[in-house]
Amino acid sequence: MFYATFFNMAARIGDFDFRKFRHILMTITISISVVVECVTADDADVEWGEHLLCRNCGHEVAKASDLINVPSPHALLQRNETIMGRDVLLQIFQNPGGLQFDLITTSSALVQSMNQKYPADTWFDNYTWRLVKCIRCQVHLGWCYEPGDKLQAKCHNCDKVNEAITEKMRFFGLILNRVIHQQYADSLVMSPKFYGG
CATH class of the missing domain: 2.170.150.20 (Peptide methionine sulfoxide reductase.)
Known part of the structure; x- marks a missing residue:
């Protein structure tokens, strides 16, 4: 949903470069996965589903x-x-x-x-x-x-x-x-x- 909304807004602006958009999304995704992997095991038990x-x-x-x-x-x-x-x-x-x-x-x-x-x-x-x-x-x-x-x-x-x-x-x-x-x-x-x- 977020991606589709962002894509629609960017497309309306004009001069939309899909490759730049894809690069930004890949960077955000990598940053999020690095943060998630940095959670300690103790925090994971409390935070992520026990x-x-x-x-x-x-x-x-x-x-x-x-x-x-x-x-x-x-x-x-x-x-x-x-x-x-x-x-x-x-x-x-x-x-x-x-x-x-x-x-x-x-x-x-x-x-x-x-x-x-x-x-x-x-x-x-x-x-x-x-x-x-x-x-x-x-x-x-x-x-x-x-x-x-x-x-x-x-x-x-x-x-x-x-x-x-x-x-x-x-x-x-x-x-x-x-x-x-x-x-x-x-x-x-x-x-x-x-x-x-």
């Missing part, structure tokens, strides 16, 4: 470092997948309505949890679940799992201790086809083709 994004709107949902493996005996199928350079346990679950979901688990996620907790029909024993949605577009991304009564510490007048334990033991089950790897999303952005003479 996030899972909401497939619907692109909101950053979780970091690669948040991926964890929480196996469940209720999974129909379990297999290891490489996601964002990490070995991740992918589990397939079926809800009571017959819908199946490919689930990965994370220690944290930037999502909105619904208020209602459900102890029934949980895929992870002794955990309650809540629906979670994308903060930006409100699409259902998965579930938040928190320890049920059996896992919470029993302490008289220690609500803060129970909250801390619940927070530490909380994890998220994200539906794999509702999120997308940031590097993959970035690769979908296409630059215009340049045809020269």
